[in-house]
Amino acid sequence: MSQPDEKMWSTLIHLGGLFFGFLAPLIGYLLFKDRGPFVRAHSATALNFQLTLIIAYIVGAILFVFVIGIFIMLAAYVLNIVFCIIAAIKANRGEWYQYPLTIKFLS
Known part of the structure; x- marks a missing residue:
């Protein structure tokens, strides 16, 4: 895959x-993980972040009874x-990006 294509797919x-939550990074990871290191790294980090968000939403839903869940x-x-927009901008510029506050499920 060419570098402009890797940047475009990473941004998308x-x-x-x-x-679309974790579905787009999951599909992107499964389709493009063997196409280039740049798109693989960005799709893996996006998927890690979305899975971390799912955990945060579940914890928030459980604690919704208390005010802290909201x-x-x-x-x-x-x-x-905020972080998805920052990551998309970095990917479009061809820069590597790691989401902060993310549990690393994939590498």
């Missing part, structure tokens, strides 16, 4: 995570928007 994977879910929502 990050933006897909913003709109804030956890709101924080996860805002972090998803």
